[in-house]
Structure formats: C-alpha cells, structure tokens
Amino acid sequence: MEENKRNLLDEEAKASLDIWRYLFGFADMAAAKCAIDLKVPEALENHPSSRPMTLAELSSATSASPSHLHRIMRFLVYQGVFKEVSTKDGLATGYTNTPLSRRMMITKLVSSPVNGPVPPFDAVHGKDLWSFAKDHPRHSELLNEAMACDARRVVPRVAGACQGLFDGVATVVDVGGGTGETIGILVKEFPGIKGINFDLPHVVEVVQAMDNVDNVGGDMFDSIPSCDAVFIKWVLHDWGDKDCIKILKNCKKALPPKTGKVLIVESVVGEKKKTMIMEERDEKLEYVKLALDMVMMVHTSTGKERTLKEWDFVIKEAGFARYEVRDIDDVQSVIIAYRS
Ligand SMILES: C[S@@+](CC[C@H](N)C(=O)[O-])C[C@H]1O[C@@H](n2cnc3c(N)ncnc32)[C@H](O)[C@@H]1O
Numbered sequence: 001m002e003e004n005k006r007n008l009l010d011e012e013a014k015a016s017l018d019i020w021r022y023l024f025g026f027a028d029m030a031a032a033k034c035a036i037d038l039k040v041p042e043a044l045e046n047h048p049s050s051r052p053m054t055l056a057e058l059s060s061a062t063s064a065s066p067s068h069l070h071r072i073m074r075f076l077v078y079q080g081v082f083k084e085v086s087t088k089d090g091l092a093t094g095y096t097n098t099p100l101s102r103r104m105m106i107t108k109l110v111s112s113p114v115n116g117p118v119p120p121f122d123a124v125h126g127k128d129l130w131s132f133a134k135d136h137p138r139h140s141e142l143l144n145e146a147m148a149c150d151a152r153r154v155v156p157r158v159a160g161a162c163q164g165l166f167d168g169v170a171t172v173v174d175v176g177g178g179t180g181e182t183i184g185i186l187v188k189e190f191p192g193i194k195g196i197n198f199d200l201p202h203v204v205e206v207v208q209a210m211d212n213v214d215n216v217g218g219d220m221f222d223s224i225p226s227c228d229a230v231f232i233k234w235v236l237h238d239w240g241d242k243d244c245i246k247i248l249k250n251c252k253k254a255l256p257p258k259t260g261k262v263l264i265v266e267s268v269v270g271e272k273k274k275t276m277i278m279e280e281r282d283e284k285l286e287y288v289k290l291a292l293d294m295v296m297m298v299h300t301s302t303g304k305e306r307t308l309k310e311w312d313f314v315i316k317e318a319g320f321a322r323y324e325v326r327d328i329d330d331v332q333s334v335i336i337a338y339r340s
Helices: 002-024 026-037 040-046 055-062 066-078 099-105 121-125 129-135 137-161 181-189 241-254 280-299 308-317
Strands: 083-086 093-096 171-175 194-199 213-217 229-233 261-266 322-327 333-338
Touching: 002 280, 026 040, 026 066, 026 099, 026 280, 040 055, 040 093, 040 099, 055 066, 055 093, 066 083, 066 280, 121 129, 129 137, 137 181, 137 229, 137 261, 171 181, 171 241, 181 194, 181 213, 181 229, 229 241, 241 261, 241 308, 308 322, 308 333
Parallel strands: 171 194, 171 229, 194 213, 229 261
Antiparallel strands: 083 093, 261 333, 322 333
C-alpha cells in the first residue's frame, strides 16, 4: 500500500514536469528552424579559422536583433545544438557549431525559403494578446482557463513558501489575477485576509463571485487598488523592462511605505550550463523556463523570462529597497520585493 502511494506520488511529480514537454515541445523545432533560416550554422562555419563567434559578430552576420538572437542561442545551447565557449583571449564567450548543428546545414529545411524568425503575435494580429483576447471572448476564455489550471497547481506551493509573509496583512491585491483562482486559494490558505482580484474590465466582468474576494476591473498601467500586499503571478513576463518597471512602480504606490511588499511569482532563468551532474529535475525545470522564454518571444512583443540579474534591474529601477527569492522547486519562484 505504502509503495503504491509512493509510486503514485512519483508519477504525479513526473507528470507535473513532463506536461510542459507537450505544451512547449514545438519550441525545440521552432527555435532550430529559426537558427537555420537565419543561416546560423553557415555563419559559424564560415567564420575565419572557425573561431567562436561572439553575439555581436553573429548578430551582424545574420542581421538578427542581438537580444532575440541571444535568447534563441541560449535555448539552443541548452539543448546541445550549438556550443558556447570562451573566446581565445578569455574575455568573452562565443558560439561554435556542434556535429548536430552541422547536420542541420544539410537538412531539407535549409533549402526552404529564408523566412526569418517567427513573427511575434502583434505583427500577425495587429494588436497585442490582451487586446486580441478582449475582441475574441472564446480566446479570452481559453487563456483564462489555462492560467487557472496553472494557478491550481502552483499557488498551494507558493502559499507553503509564504508562511509568515501575510502576518498583519489585511488586504491583498492579485494584479492580473484573471478568473480569481489564485486569490481564491490565498484567502482560503490565509484566513483573515481580504482579497481583491484585479484585472482588465472584460476579464473580471465574467468572473464568478467568491467569499472574501472583490473583483475590480482596471488597468495596471494607470493604477492598482490600495492594499497591504500585492501578488502578481505570470504578468511581468508578458512585458519588456520599461513596462515592467511601470507596473512595479504602480504596485509600490498602492502599498504602505514601511510594510508594503510585492510577491512576484515568475521564473528565474538560471543560465545554468547543462552538466553531467545536474539533477534530472533541475535540468527539466531549466528546459521549461527557456522554452517558455521562446513562447514569450512569439506571444508578446517585448515579454521575456528573466535571469536574476534582469529581475534585480527592474525591481531596483522601480524603487524597491530590497528583495529575496524563495525557490519552490518549480518552474516559478517567489520573488518578494519590499518597499523598505
Ligand atoms: C498570463 S495571464 C496571468 C493570469 C494569472 N495571474 C495567473 O497566473 O494565473 C496575464 C493576466 O494579465 C492581465 N492583464 C493584461 N494587461 C492588463 C492590464 N493592463 N491591467 C490589468 N491586467 C492586465 C490579463 O488579462 C491576464 O489575466
């Protein structure tokens, strides 16, 4: 009986990681196709003396934006398609081909028309994802259901890591809270707090009423309802640094100066090199974060998964005094930014 229980738990843990492969598996092929269309393997092969090619050199040879190219190469290096090595002077790193990327040069894909990278969502639909969702209720519903599904999975883990953080907190606003799944879980886990589910008006209009939760429609770029703590999950990764800083500044304005805090639930890209000793679970989690970054590149025009250095930048630019990161052994971590 005990063994059956353990096996079931193992299967659950495995499924919670393997599901991402089915969701994001297309990112492997899309990123490889992108590199092939940009003729990255040829550029690396033809580089003088086959020296490692720095990002600047590769971006100039392929006419690709350095920031997008960096993210595509980071993902493909992680997948073992290309290698990232130190340049001869040891002052920088550069990319080289591998036997795998050389084989890509001779695949049929190479002879297909050069399309350039997959165009982002805005370029295809003429509006960003959120405006598109507003005009397409079925798409909005799908998006909200998918987010609610993730919330049911991850928010109890987040709550476990946040014990003590809600002491003395009377009101929590979940910014970009969607259907309210997250705040619903939080008010149950931490009885005594009042929740506000804050999202765009067309989203909160169709949300079901819940005990201890008010649904408030608005725009986080204008203002956020006053509260003791802000919760913001999987929202900041939809936006580039400038917008992200603006949202965080509005979170800061909504909070009391001494005790206010923002609980950011997002990935922290480790930039870990794949090594033989890396735990299988860490390896899979890092893959999901990098694949998610590929998805953000396509679904949003400026959004991205951030490294710790990138989080440090936006949090400090928004004026927060300090922050800490709590690992929850999942795709997302909890980053707590304090006003003072
Ligand atoms: C990726 S979803 C995350 C949903 C939820 N936090 C979760 O993780 O399950 C991003 C959310 O941000 C909301 N959003 C987008 N732009 C917004 C804005 N300007 N003001 C408020 N919410 C916004 C969207 O409607 C959507 O619900």
